[in-house]
Amino acid sequence: GQNIDQPTEMTATEGAIVQINCTYQTSGFNGLFWYQQHAGEAPTFLSYNVLDGLEEKGRFSSFLSRSKGYSYLLLKELQMKDSASYLCAVRDSNYQLIWGAGTKLIIKP
């Protein structure tokens, strides 16, 4: 079966750095997405990786290792507004998005 694993919850301090990990086993691979979802709202797109390596976009970076079935989302200079759930999703061989359950990130002052 297909599976996406991420930690259920993480806590970090405002101004710090946090890394959210995602491991996956899917039928084929056509890219990995990270989304942010604030409580009661829709998921919004953060980043996309299809080749190994690091993609940087402002305070957020995402890393992919296809051989390890592993990705992480790195958030720098954390702000209170970064408190949200972060969803990892993999596009499989049928171009369907397979979603993890999300990691709830709690930012403390």
Place this chain on the structure above:
Amino acid sequence: DTAVSQTPKYLVTQMGNDKSIKCEQNLGHDTMYWYKQDSKKFLKIMFSYNNKELIINETVPNRFSPKSPDKAHLNLHINSLELGDSAVYFCASSQASGFGTEAFFGQGTRLTVV
């Protein structure tokens, strides 16, 4: 301008009723989706649809049916609602089922069956 809009935002109804959720996208995308997000927060694909093909998740009961009057709309009809149907339903769209095409989501419809 709202890219993907769905209505209603909240829906409370009794078991056994039939209801519909509407979705419209103004992005010119050719593929639309319906997702269900349950209490465990998993996003599960229910349907994906473009001009050519409807892909149905085989685990979705046939009480659920998508209706697409045109490329910009994909409505969700639910017959004989059950308590277990309570969840948040998200509509989404993307440019194509290809590389690097992220999905844009509607605001969600919180369905409560009582």
